[in-house]
Structure formats: C-alpha cells, structure tokens
Amino acid sequence: xxxxxxxxxxxxxxxxxxxxxxxxxxxxxxxxxxxxxxxxxxxxxxxxxxxxxxxxxxxxxxxxxxxxxxxxxxxxxxxxxxxxxxxxxxxxxxxxxxxxxxxxxxxxxxxxxxxxxxxxxxxxxxxxxxxxxxxxxxxxxxxxxxxxxxxxxxxxxxxxxxxxxxxxxxxxxxxxxxxxxxxxxxxxxxxxxxxxxxxxxxxxxxxxxxxxxxxxxxxxxxxxxxxxxxxxxxxxxxxxxxxxxxxxxxxxxxxxxxxxxxxxxxxxxxxxxxxxxxxxxxxxxxxxxxxxxxxxxxxxxxxxxxxxxxxxxxxxxxxxxxxxxxxxxxxxxxxxxxxxxxxxxxxxxxxxxxxxxxxxxxxxxxxxxxxxxxxxxxxxxxxxxxxxxxxxxxxxxxxxxxxxxxxxxxxxxxxxxxxxxxxxxxxxxxxxxxxxx
Amino acid sequence: xxxxxxxxxxxxxxxxxxxxxxxxxxxxxxxxxxxxxxxxxxxxxxxxxxxxxxxxxxxxxxxxxxxxxxxxxxxxxxxxxxxxxxxxxxxxxxxxxxxxxxxxx
Numbered sequence: 358x359x360x361x362x363x364x365x366x367x368x369x370x371x372x373x374x375x376x377x378x379x380x381x382x383x384x385x386x387x388x389x390x391x392x393x394x395x396x397x398x399x400x401x402x403x404x405x406x407x408x409x410x411x412x413x414x415x416x417x418x419x420x421x422x423x424x425x426x427x428x429x430x431x432x433x434x435x436x437x438x439x440x441x442x443x444x445x446x447x448x449x450x451x452x453x454x455x456x457x458x459x460x461x462x463x464x465x466x467x468x469x470x471x472x473x474x475x476x477x478x479x480x481x482x483x484x485x486x487x488x489x490x491x492x493x494x495x496x497x498x499x500x501x502x503x504x505x506x507x508x509x510x511x512x513x514x515x516x517x518x519x520x521x522x523x524x525x526x527x528x529x530x531x532x533x534x535x536x537x538x539x540x541x542x543x544x545x546x547x548x549x550x551x552x553x554x555x556x557x558x559x560x561x562x563x564x565x566x567x568x569x570x571x572x573x574x575x576x577x578x579x580x581x582x583x584x585x586x587x588x589x590x591x592x593x594x595x596x597x598x599x600x601x602x603x604x605x606x607x608x609x610x611x612x613x614x615x616x617x618x619x620x621x622x623x624x625x626x627x628x629x630x631x632x633x634x635x636x637x638x639x640x641x642x643x644x645x646x647x648x649x650x651x652x653x654x655x656x657x658x659x660x661x662x663x664x665x666x667x668x669x670x671x672x673x674x675x676x677x678x679x680x681x682x683x684x685x686x687x688x689x690x691x692x693x694x695x696x697x698x699x700x701x702x703x704x705x706x707x708x709x710x711x712x713x714x715x716x717x718x719x720x721x722x723x724x725x726x727x728x729x730x731x732x733x734x735x736x737x738x739x740x741x742x743x744x745x746x747x748x749x750x751x752x753x754x755x756x757x758x759x760x761x762x763x764x765x766x767x768x769x770x771x772x773x774x775x776x777x778x779x780x781x782x783x784x785x786x787x788x789x790x791x792x793x794x
Numbered sequence: 795x796x797x798x799x800x801x802x803x804x805x806x807x808x809x810x811x812x813x814x815x816x817x818x819x820x821x822x823x824x825x826x827x828x829x830x831x832x833x834x835x836x837x838x839x840x841x842x843x844x845x846x847x848x849x850x851x852x853x854x855x856x857x858x859x860x861x862x863x864x865x866x867x868x869x870x871x872x873x874x875x876x877x878x879x880x881x882x883x884x885x886x887x888x889x890x891x892x893x894x895x896x897x898x899x
Contacts, residue, residue, distance in 0.1 A: 423809075424896070425894060425895075425896050426809070426810060427810045427812065427883065427884050427888075427894050427895055428810060428884070429880055429881070429884055430880075431832045431879035431880055432875060432879055433881070434875075434880070434881035434882070434883060434884070439809075439810060441809050453809075524898075525883075525898075526860070560872075564871055564872075564875060564881060565860060565881070565883070566860050566861070566871050567860075568859060568861075570898065727861055728861070732856075732859050733897065
C-alpha cells in the first residue's frame with residue numbers, strides 16, 4: 358500500500374511511454390518487500406516520500422527542495438549535489454536527498470556485471486533511483502544522506518574502480534559520441550581521447566580551481582551526436598583534410614534504388630524514388646558536386662564537410678583518410694550574457710595519442726582563463742569580453758580566415774602601437790604648428 | 795534551523811553545518827567544526843587561510859575566488875586541500891564562518 362496518495366502522478370502511468378511513476382512505485386514496493394534482505398542505510402520509504410513530495414509540487418506548482426546544499430567527500434571539492442526537502446516532517450524519507458555524480462565510461466558501454474555491482478551499492482546506501490545519464494554524461498545517483506557519502510565513495514573507489522564526476526567551478530565530466538566503436542563516420546577516436554583527457558585533467562575535475570565551470574565534449578564528426586558545439590566550453594569535432602572516398606558502384610546502386618538513402622531513415626513515408634540531383638547535389642551547401650554521365654564528382658577543395666552527402670549515401674561515400682579535429686571554444690547556456698555556440702579557434706589539428714599538441718593548447722587556455730576570467734564568467738563570456746583575437750594570441754595559433762563567418766562591419770579597429778609608424782606619443786604643439794586654432 | 799551548543803556558545807547552523815550569521819563566529823567555532831572537516835590540529839597555515847577569508851569577506855562581502863586565495867596566502871590549491879580536506883569552500887569557508895557557497899555547485 359502506497360504511503361502517500363498520488364492521484365495526479367497516477368495519471369502519468371497511462372499512455373505508451375515508459376512511466377517514471379510506475380518505475381518509482383515498483384522500486385518503492387521492492388524496498389518495502391526487501392526480498393534480498395538488504396540492510397538499507399537510508400530510509401526504506403525514500404521512494405514513497407519522493408513521490409509524496411512530487412505530488413505536493415504537482416498540486417501547488419512549486420518546488421519543495423531547499424536552496425543549495427554543500428556536501429561532499431574529503432579530498433574533492435565537487436561530485437555531490439546536496440539537496441534537502443523543505444517539508445522534512447511530512448516527508449522524512451527525503452529530508453536529505455543528495456545526488457552523487459559517478460564518472461561514466463566513454464560512449465556509455467556497460468557490462469551487466471558492472472551495472473549490477475553499481476546497483477547493489479546504490480540499493481544499500483541510496484534510494485535505488487538513478488538518472489541514466491545526466492546531460493553532461495555522468496551516471497547520476499538520485500538521493501542519499503550525508504553520512505552515506507564517504508561510504509559510497511569508499512566502495513566505489515575500492516571495489517568498483519570508479520570515481521566521482523565533476524561539479525562546481527571546475528572541469529566537468531567529459532563526454533563523447535560513441536565514435537569509432539560503431540560508427541563509420543568517426544574521424545577521431547572520440548572515446549579514447551575522452552578517456553585520456555578525463556584522466557589527464559583529474560585534478561581540475563575534482564578540485565574547483567576555475568572562475569566557473571568548464572566542459573569538454575568530443576564529437577567524432579560534424580554530425581555532433583554529443584552536441585559538443587552547443588554544450589561544451591571546448592568542443593572537439595572530427596574532420597578530414599583530404600578527399601571524400603567515392604564508391605561509384607555503390608552510387609549507381611543508390612540511383613538504381615537498390616540501397617535506400619540515409620540508411621533507410623525516411624522509410625516511414627513515401628518520398629518517391631531516390632533522386633541524386635534533388636536530394637544530394639542540389640542540397641550541397643557549397644554546390645561542389647555534380648554528375649558526369651553516371652559518375653559522381655566532388656570538388657573537395659570547396660567541400661565544407663557538412664556531412665550531408667555522406668549521411669545520405671553512407672555505403673557510397675566515406676570520410677577522407679587524413680583525419681583530425683577542429684576545436685571550438687565558448688559554448689554556453691544563456692546566463693549571463695546570452696547563449697553561445699562554440700566559435701572555431703583551431704580549424705584542424707591532428708588527434709592522435711598522446712594528444713600532446715592539443716594538451717599544450719588547453720594548458721595555455723586554462724592558464725589564461727584562470728588568471729583573467731572573472732568570478733562566474735564562462736570562457737565564452739571571457740572571449741566576448743577580451744576578444745577572439747586575444748584568445749588566438751593566448752593559444753599562439755595563427756589567425757585564419759576560417760575562424761570568422763564574416764569580417765566585422767564596424768570600423769572600431771584597434772591597432773597595436775608598434776604597428777603604427779610614430780606610435781601614440783604626439784605633441785599637440787607640433788600639430789598646432791601646422792594647424793591654426 | 796538547528797542550534798549547536800559548544801563551550802557555552804549557541805551556534806545557529808543550517809543542514810550543511812554552516813554558520814547562519816557571520817557575527818556569531820568565534821574561535822570556539824573552529825574548534826567545534828575541525829573534526830567534521832577532517833582536521834586534527836590547527837596550524838599557523840590553517841589560521842592564515844581563515845584570517846584571509848574573514849578579512850576578504852569583511853571588506854568585500856563575498857568569499858574570494860580560489861585563485862585569489864592561492865595568490866594571497868601563497869598556498870597552491872593542492873596544499874589548501876592538504877590543510878582543508880573538503881576544500882576551500884566546504885572546509886575553509888565553513889570554519890571561517892562565511893556563508894554557504896551558492897550557485898551551480
């Protein structure tokens with residue numbers, strides 16, 4: 358028998374989509390029965406009370422969590438998001454309801470053995486509720502009490518060889534698309550670099566040293582399956598420098614209708630017979646493709662790597678062989694001065710272990726931002742304030758036409774004094790000798 | 795809000811054990827919090843960090859950025875964690891009596 362009446366939430370058990378309400382109820386029931394004889398370390402009815410407080414919020418249209426919360430484990434300055442209910446008498450099971458961020462494997466591949474171990478630990482010391490996964494990538498454990506934090510951390514590190522993720526003004530948990538593990542578009546080993554960088558920058562991840570949060574994300578190609586260009590301060594996007602590889606026989610098979618376009622992604626509706634002219638050539642943003650008889654031609658010098666043709670004919674067109682990545686800086690959500698997507702700062706860089714060249718750039722960037730960034734200023738805002746040119750100087754990369762979409766239209770152009778003959782030090786008397794008042 | 799009694803003081807604190815009012819701070823508070831923050835013995839280095847945090851807060855009404863704390867005390871972040879295992883926010887600021895850090899932590 359449920360502890361609280363939840364008529365509004367019960368509505369959300371209807372319909373075809375997996376219901377979070379049914380799932381939480383099932384966990385509440387499982388805890389009440391406790392068939393495995395678990396010695397629950399936090400209140401048994403945590404899930405019931407969570408549903409109760411949520412129903413209350415549904416009723417009055419307001420959250421019932423108190424402001425903030427500072428909890429954690431010794432040695433780290435982040436990783437746990439403290440949370441307290443503002444109705445602790447009514448819902449004692451969620452009086453403490455802290456969230457633990459657990460660092461996930463790159464690409465989110467798991468074995469059931471590992472997931473079972475994680476679940477056993479969380480069932481014993483937490484609510485049994487999770488978020489798989491948080492938007493940044495972490496495995497998110499939803500709801501435990503302060504005394505359990507060190508216990509969880511001990512078991513996580515000693516028995517499961519797993520660490521916490523990041524939170525606070527630091528490097529947050531990096532994430533990637535599944536990369537070369539099962540995608541023929543991957544130009545870089547996104548998982549490998551994500552894993553390598555997570556290890557390389559552990560100190561920055563666990564002990565907040567930055568003006569504000571900072572995120573890495575790694576996309577294997579411009580399709581952006583982990584949305585690095587929108588959701589990471591420093592975005593890595595795989596690219597190639599040479600030519601798209603064309604299998605003319607497969608092109609003919611697409612034209613002949615033997616292979617469905619886009620891997621059959623539009624099979625749910627009749628779009629008519631595949632028309633390479635209309636669906637590929639005419640849609641190419643740089644108009645660098647054409648047919649010569651039944652041969653597909655691409656002027657690769659004009660290609661901007663948008664992925665459209667490759668996406669549409671994956672069995673006929675492949676990424677080039679000279680691969681690397683572009684680096685884009687500064688994506689952020691609106692607060693404070695408006696949303697930003699990543700700005701291209703490095704058009705192409707090789708991306709092979711041990712990634713020394715990229716790490717050098719990152720160190721220069723961190724050093725500059727830690728010194729110059731204002732309190733709670735994302736690096737994208739710092740870039741806006743000091744200018745893109747300053748960032749390129751800091752990174753010591755060449756200024757390249759590709760880093761702007763268009764040249765500036767206003768004429769408020771700064772010059773360095775040494776660039777201007779005679780410098781800035783002028784005498785008004787000298788000027789007056791040639792120009793009367 | 796809970797009130798803790800220690801050596802004749804009544805400290806009003808929140809769930810995370812932060813002082814509700816900076817004015818309530820006195821050296822007994824440090825002694826009271828030490829153990830829960832994993833500190834066995836207060837050294838001059840601990841004191842230097844606390845003194846700076848309090849001065850900065852009194853002057854500016856906010857806690858200093860980590861970078862500034864490091865610069866002024868001369869202690870690298872790593873050393874600050876050696877002194878205060880929970881870090882400058884949860885550890886040092888709490889002991890210094892500063893308000894709880896807020897934002898996206």
